[in-house]
Amino acid sequence: MTANEKKQLQIAACKVRMGVVEGTHAAKAGHPGGSLSAADMFAYLYFKELNIDPADPKNPDRDRFVLSKGHTAPGLYAALANRGFFPVEDLKTLRQIGSYLQGHPNMNTVPGVDMSTGSLGQGISAACGMALAARHMGKTCRVYTLLGDGEIEEGEVWEALMFAHHYKLDNLCVIIDNNGLQIDGPVTEVMNSYPIPDKLVAFGFEVAEIDGHDFDQMEAVFAKAKETKGVPFAIVMHTTKGKGVSYMENQVGWHGKAPNDAEYEQAMGELNAQLAGLEAE
Amino acid sequence: MADVKKIATRESYGNALKELGAAHEDVIVFDADLSNATKTNTFQKAYPDRHFNCGIAEGNMMAVAAGAASMGLVPFASSFAMFAAGRAFEQVRNSIGYPHLNVKIGATHGGISVGEDGASHQCCEDFALMRSIPGMVVMSPADDVETRAMVKAAYEYKGPVYMRFSRFGMDAVHDPDNYTFEIGKGEVLREGTDVAIIANGLLVPEAVKAGQMLAEEGISAMVIDMATVKPLDEELVLRAAKTCGKIVTAEEHSIIGGLGEAVCATVAESGIPCKVKRIGVNDEFGHSGPAAALLKQFGLSAEHIAKVVLPA
Numbered sequence: 001m002t003a004n005e006k007k008q009l010q011i012a013a014c015k016v017r018m019g020v021v022e023g024t025h026a027a028k029a030g031h032p033g034g035s036l037s038a039a040d041m042f043a044y045l046y047f048k049e050l051n052i053d054p055a056d057p058k059n060p061d062r063d064r065f066v067l068s069k070g071h072t073a074p075g076l077y078a079a080l081a082n083r084g085f086f087p088v089e090d091l092k093t094l095r096q097i098g099s100y101l102q103g104h105p106n107m108n109t110v111p112g113v114d115m116s117t118g119s120l121g122q123g124i125s126a127a128c129g130m131a132l133a134a135r136h137m138g139k140t141c142r143v144y145t146l147l148g149d150g151e152i153e154e155g156e157v158w159e160a161l162m163f164a165h166h167y168k169l170d171n172l173c174v175i176i177d178n179n180g181l182q183i184d185g186p187v188t189e190v191m192n193s194y195p196i197p198d199k200l201v202a203f204g205f206e207v208a209e210i211d212g213h214d215f216d217q218m219e220a221v222f223a224k225a226k227e228t229k230g231v232p233f234a235i236v237m238h239t240t241k242g243k244g245v246s247y248m249e250n251q252v253g254w255h256g257k258a259p260n261d262a263e264y265e266q267a268m269g270e271l272n273a274q275l276a277g278l279e280a281e
Numbered sequence: 282m283a284d285v286k287k288i289a290t291r292e293s294y295g296n297a298l299k300e301l302g303a304a305h306e307d308v309i310v311f312d313a314d315l316s317n318a319t320k321t322n323t324f325q326k327a328y329p330d331r332h333f334n335c336g337i338a339e340g341n342m343m344a345v346a347a348g349a350a351s352m353g354l355v356p357f358a359s360s361f362a363m364f365a366a367g368r369a370f371e372q373v374r375n376s377i378g379y380p381h382l383n384v385k386i387g388a389t390h391g392g393i394s395v396g397e398d399g400a401s402h403q404c405c406e407d408f409a410l411m412r413s414i415p416g417m418v419v420m421s422p423a424d425d426v427e428t429r430a431m432v433k434a435a436y437e438y439k440g441p442v443y444m445r446f447s448r449f450g451m452d453a454v455h456d457p458d459n460y461t462f463e464i465g466k467g468e469v470l471r472e473g474t475d476v477a478i479i480a481n482g483l484l485v486p487e488a489v490k491a492g493q494m495l496a497e498e499g500i501s502a503m504v505i506d507m508a509t510v511k512p513l514d515e516e517l518v519l520r521a522a523k524t525c526g527k528i529v530t531a532e533e534h535s536i537i538g539g540l541g542e543a544v545c546a547t548v549a550e551s552g553i554p555c556k557v558k559r560i561g562v563n564d565e566f567g568h569s570g571p572a573a574a575l576l577k578q579f580g581l582s583a584e585h586i587a588k589v590v591l592p593a
Contacts, residue, residue: 060352060353066348106379106380107351107380108380108381114351115347115348115351115376115380116375116376116379116380118375119371119375119376121340122340122344122372122375122376123344125340125341125343125344125345125347125348125372125376126344126345126347126348126351126376127348128341128345128348129344129345129346129347129348129349129350129351129352129356130348130349130351130352131348132333132345132348132349133309133348133349133352133353133354134352136309136330136331136354137352137353137354139352155340156338156340156341156344156372159335159336159338159340159341160341160344160345162336162338163335163336163338163341163345166336167333
C-alpha cells in the first residue's frame, strides 16, 4: 500500500466517522460506539477490498458484505454514501419516518446493502448461504460478514460457523469486531465470549488477529484470506469502541446513545481537525 | 375419478421436489437432519449436489436459505413444522419475511397426526405463527395431487411461502386428470346451501365425507378445500357465508390463529349474518398415540364435523 493510498483510506475512515456522528445526532438515536470501532474496517472494505460498483449495486457477480452486527448501520451507511451509493446528505435522515435509512440495514431500500440484518446472529448465517450459493453457481465473488464480540454469544453464530467449516466455504471471510464492550458492560462481565480465536480454530477456521485500526494489517490479512483454500477464514480485529471521538472511546455508555448538540459539536470539531490534518499532509 | 394412491403429503412433497429439480436448475434443498422423514431425501438421491444438510440447526438453516435466495437460487428449506415455524420463527420473520426473500419452507409433520412422538412434536401453532408474518403465503394441501400442484405453484411464485405437509396419509379427494391449483383460491368440492364446511389438509377428506353424511340427513353442505390459509380466498368465504349463513371450519391446528380464525375475521368484518363454528385442536397440547386414533379423539373427523352441523 502506498502512503497516498493509506492516506486516502484514513480520509475515508474519518468521513465514515463524521457520517456516524451526523446520522446518530440527527436521529437522536442509533449506535455510534460499534460503528466507530468498525469505521476503519468499513472504509477498508468499501474503498479497497470489495469488488463493487456504486453505479451497479445489484451486479450479480459483486462481492457481498453482510453486516451481521446490524445495529452499526450508521457506519455501513456512511461508508456506502461516501463510496457513492447514495448522497452523503441523506445520512441525516437516519431513522426518520420516510427515510430509506432504517435503524437497521434493509436490503430492499438501501442501495449497496446486500442483506437485511439487525437481529444478531442471523447475518452470518445468511452470509454462509451466499457463499454456498456463490460456489454452487460457479461465481468467483467473495462474501464478507462483520460480527460483534457480544453478538457471538448468540447460539446461531456457532451453528453458522459449523456450517461454514462443514461446507469448506473458503470464499467466506468472517470478521469479528473485538471492541470488548456490549450494552450491559464489558464482554468479560456480561457473558464471557473469550477466548475468541481459540474457539474459531476449534471450529475449523483459519484465524488471524489484527489491529482493527491498522490498514497495513488489513491489507496483509485479506491477502492471506484469499490465498486460504479449503477452510473458511476468520479475522478477529482488536478495536477501540467509539474510536475517533475522544469522549466515546472505551465508554460502554456510547453503545446505543446519540450525541446531543454540544457533544455533536465537539465530535465534529475533533473529526474535522483530523480530516484537515490528513488533507494538509 | 382415476385411481389415486393414498400417500402422505410429505411423500408427495419429496416427489414434487424431485420433479421440480428435473425442470429447474435453480432449485436447491436444505434439510436439518430429517431428510428421511421430510422426504427431501427423494430429491437428494436424484440431485445430491443440490441438497444441503444443515444438521440439527433450524435457525441457521432458515437464514442460510435466505442468503442463498438473495443470490438468485430458489431454496426449499425443510424440517418438521414444530422446528421450521416454531424454533426458527424469528429467522423466518427477520431473514426471510422482512426482506421478502424467495425461500420456500416445506414443513412436514404438522398437527397432531404426527402421532406417537407426542405433544413436543405435534405442531398446531404453525399457521398462526406464519400467518402473522407480513407477505408470507401459508398453505396446506389435502392430498398427493394438490401437493404436487402446490409445490410447483410455490416455485413459480416470487416470495416467501410456508407449506405444511402431513406425516399421515389420508384418502385422496382430487382427480389428477382434471386439476388446477392457484395460490389464494379455495376450491368448492361440493355445492350446498345449508352449511359450508371450510377445511384444509387432512380435514378435507373428512369434510367431504361429512358432506355426504349430511346429505343423507337431508342437509345440503357446501364443502370447500381452503388450501391457502393466507392470502385467504375472502370472496369464496363470503359467498359461502351469503349462501349458507352457517360455516364450520375444520383444520388440524389450534382453533387459535389458524384457518378458523381467518374465516371468522373475514365473516365478522363483512357484516353478512353468518354463524361460524371452528373445529380444530382446542387450546390444549396433544399426546402420544396412533394418528388415526388421535384424529378421532380430538374431534378431527367426518363424524364430529357432521355432529357439529346437525341440530342437537
